Amino acid sequence: MRKPFLLGLTLVVVTGCSTSAPAKEPPGMAPRGTQMTTAKPSRQDLTNKVSLAGKVVINPVFGLVSPVGGQIRYLDVKPPEKTPAKPTKVATVVVSGKATPIEVPAGATFAGRLVDDKATVTAGMPVVSAKYVGYGITADIKGEQAYKMSETLSSIMAQIKNGPGPFPCAVLGTIAALPAGTIPEPPPETPQPPASGQPTPPPAAETPKKDEQKQQPSEATGMRLVCTAPSDVKLINGAEATVEVITEKVANVLVLPVEAVAGGQGKGKVDVMSPDGTRKTTDVVLGLTDGKVVQIKSGLTGDETVAVPGPNIPAAPDNPNGGPGK
16 A cells, blocks of 8 residues: 555655756857867958938038138139039139139039138038039938048939939038038129219119129038939929948958957957868958958968857956956
């Protein structure tokens, strides 16, 4: 009659012992830092791009910069009767007696002065705002994007959401943020005295001429790119667009998969495999990346085999001078 009781007790003991077994690693997961595969450097062309969110606007404002450093001298520019078919000279920059002109391109009108007349300006400084007559595409630019794009605005493609594209987009002016531009009032006309012996005519009702009507200053802008589409591309005001700026191109350069490289901002490390299977961490200089591969400017010859993933770089202490993390 006691056998069932003993059997039950034995089961309880076995069950209790099973709780002390070590936990198993999740299936399919390798420990951190485990080498999964290897890669060899290869050569290919690379293109670095910046993608911006934009939209179609009518009569966008853009900026013109001073071509040289010197003293700027603005001209008195009258509002045009129609859209200018030729460039409009609006200022000169004088240095050592030589005057360099600043012109608003054809198809745009003068919109305002961005600095005081006879101010000293530097080359590349926005000094004039202009307004393009017609449809354009504008895209806001963040600070970190501006440094990548400041010298590379020659190759731009645009795509209208659910519309035409991609198509080349011609850049207008600069990407620098523009302050509100001012348009000076024309000087008042000095009344001429009547001829001798002639009665003074009564003052006529003042009707300002078109050139004398108050002009609105140009708008202030943040950093943004303004470009125009080819004439055969249909644009609709307010339509969303994507603007892609090619900032740099390189040909036939040494590259590695991004997973094989640790680091960034021009400096990196890779683990080079030796014939005996050991790894040696090597410093490399990095260049362009398209998100899949990264350019290796120096540090490798191209004959190496490197480990993937790349080396683990330990995080820096929170406070090298003491306190938490030391």
